[in-house]
Amino acid sequence: AHKFWNTQPVPQNESDVQEDGVIEHKEVSDIKQEPYKLPSDFEWYLVDINNEKDRTDVYTLLSQNYVEDSDAVFRFDYSPEFLQWALQPPGWKQDWHLGVRVASNKKIVAFISGIPANLSVHESKLHLVEINFLCVHKKLRSKRLAPVLIKEITRRVNLTGIFQAVYTAGVNLPTPISICRYFHRPLNPKKLCEVGFSQLPHNTTMASHIKKYKLDVSFLNLQPMQEGDVSQVTALLNEFLSQFEFHQVFSEEEVRHMMLPIKDVVFSYVAKDENDNVTDFTAFYSLPSSIARNPKHTHIHAAYLFYYAPKGLGKDQTRSRHLMNDTLILAKQANFDVVNCLGLSHNQQFLDELKFGKGDGYLHYYLYNYRCKTIQPEQMGLVML
Numbered sequence: 001a002h003k004f005w006n007t008q009p010v011p012q013n014e015s016d017v018q019e020d021g022v023i024e025h026k027e028v029s030d031i032k033q034e035p036y037k038l039p040s041d042f043e044w045y046l047v048d049i050n051n052e053k054d055r056t057d058v059y060t061l062l063s064q065n066y067v068e069d070s071d072a073v074f075r076f077d078y079s080p081e082f083l084q085w086a087l088q089p090p091g092w093k094q095d096w097h098l099g100v101r102v103a104s105n106k107k108i109v110a111f112i113s114g115i116p117a118n119l120s121v122h123e124s125k126l127h128l129v130e131i132n133f134l135c136v137h138k139k140l141r142s143k144r145l146a147p148v149l150i151k152e153i154t155r156r157v158n159l160t161g162i163f164q165a166v167y168t169a170g171v172n173l174p175t176p177i178s179i180c181r182y183f184h185r186p187l188n189p190k191k192l193c194e195v196g197f198s199q200l201p202h203n204t205t206m207a208s209h210i211k212k213y214k215l216d217v218s219f220l221n222l223q224p225m226q227e228g229d230v231s232q233v234t235a236l237l238n239e240f241l242s243q244f245e246f247h248q249v250f251s252e253e254e255v256r257h258m259m260l261p262i263k264d265v266v267f268s269y270v271a272k273d274e275n276d277n278v279t280d281f282t283a284f285y286s287l288p289s290s291i292a293r294n295p296k297h298t299h300i301h302a303a304y305l306f307y308y309a310p311k312g313l314g315k316d317q318t319r320s321r322h323l324m325n326d327t328l329i330l331a332k333q334a335n336f337d338v339v340n341c342l343g344l345s346h347n348q349q350f351l352d353e354l355k356f357g358k359g360d361g362y363l364h365y366y367l368y369n370y371r372c373k374t375i376q377p378e379q380m381g382l383v384m385l
C-alpha cells in the first residue's frame, strides 16, 4: 500500500517495535554525492531564509498550500518571521532548507526543511534532525514529488553523519511511535463559532457560552523571559523534560534561540521567587490559520502551547493548573482567539479544569531509521513547531 514508505528504514508495522535501536547502519562513505533527479522542468533551490525575497516566497508557498483541517476550511499560516526563527536554531544548515523551483520561471513550488536536535529516547541519546514544513504546491500533488524531497533531504543529512530523524504529521504513516490528540481552549468563543471552528452547544445561548470561557484571576506573577534567565530556564526545562521517555535535550544556546520572546512569534514568561530565581517557565507560539471564504474573518489567531516547566516539576497538580491558567490569561491579553495544545506530557493535569475541549485532529510522531517501543502520550515530552 505504501510504495515509498515500504522502501524506507521505518518499522512497517507495530510488531516491528519490540526493541529500541537503529534500523539500518550506514556510513557517510556509502552516501551518493549527486542530488536525486527531479522531473525536468524543476530544479533544486537552496532557500536563503535571511533573504526577504526567499522568505516571502516560502511563506507564500506554505500559506497557500500547507496543512489544512479535515474540512479544508482552516490552513496554517506560519508568518515569515516565524519561519526565519524556526529554521535557524544553533547548528542550522542552509543545505537543509530545500526548495524546488520551476526551472523556467523560478517559482518555488515545493519545500522541506531539517534542523538539528538532541533527543533522549528511553535510555538513549540521539543526535538527529527534525523534519518540518514539507509542502508540495496543490497543482503538483500526487506526482510522487514528496518522496524525492524526502530522499534528497535524507541524503543531505546523511552526508553530515546524521542517520536518524523525527517528524510529526496529521496523517497516519508507517509507523507512529505516539499519537497525541489536539485540544483547544477558546479565548474568543463568539468568533470561533462565527467561523465554524467550534459550535455553540445545543440548548446554550451565546451569552452563557461566552461566560463559560471567562478567565479567572491570575496566580503567579509571570514576567516576559529575558536573556538573564536563559541559564536557569535551561536547567529547569531540561529537568522537567527528563521525566518523559521521549524528549528534547536543550543546550543554553538552543534555549536562548527557541525560548526568548520574539514579537508576534514566540511568547515566553518566567515566575521568580524572592531571591530572583526562576521557579516556573511557560511559552507559546503564534500560529494563525487562514479561514477559507468567510465574509467577516480572515484568520484565527491561535497560540500553541510550546514548552513549560512548573515549580516542583509538575508533581503538584495545583501548581501546573495555576501556571497554565496564567498562560491562558497572557494569551488572551495578547489577543489570541484560542490556545491549542496536545494531550501529551503533564497536560491532562489541567485540560479539563481549564476548559480545553477535544479537537478533531491528532498528531502522529515518527522516527526515521530508529525503532522505538510505543510512547504513551503522557510520556511524550517533544513539542515541534
Ligand code: NHW
Residues within 6 Å of the ligand: 001, 002, 003, 004, 005, 006, 065, 066, 067, 068, 129, 131, 132, 133, 134, 135, 136, 137, 140, 141, 142, 143, 144, 145, 146, 147, 150, 153, 154, 157, 158, 162, 163, 164, 165, 167, 168, 169, 170, 171, 173, 368, 369
Ligand atoms: S506534516 C505536514 C506535511 N505537509 C502537508 O500536509 C502540507 C499539505 N500537503 C502537501 O503538501 C509535517 C502534500 O500532500 C505532501 C505530499 C507534500 C504532504 N509525511 O508526492 P506524493 C512535516 O513536514 C507520502 C511523510 O505523490 P503529495 C513532516 C505518502 O504516504 N510522507 O504526494 C514531513 C506517499 O507515500 P506512500 C507523506 O500529496 C516528514 C507519498 O508521500 C506525507 O503530492 C517527511 C506520496 O507522494 C507526510 N506528511 O505530497 C518525512 N504525506 O509510501 C521525513 C504524504 O504511502 C523522513 N506522504 O506511497 C525523514 C527524512 C530525513 C532523514 C534523515 C536521517
Ligand code: EN5
Residues within 6 Å of the ligand: 067, 068, 069, 070, 071, 074, 132, 168, 169, 170, 171, 182, 183, 184, 185, 186, 196, 197, 198, 199, 356, 357, 358, 359, 360, 361, 362, 363, 384, 385
Ligand atoms: C507539523 N508540525 O486538523 C504539524 N487541526 O484538532 C502538521 N480542529 O483545529 C500536522 N474540521 O477541533 C498538523 N475545533 C495536524 C493538524 C492539522 C490541523 C487540524 C484540528 C486539531 C483543529 C478544530 C476545527 C475543526 C473544524 C472541522 C476543532 C473544535 C474546538 C472546540 C472548542 C470548544 C470546546 C470543544 C472543542
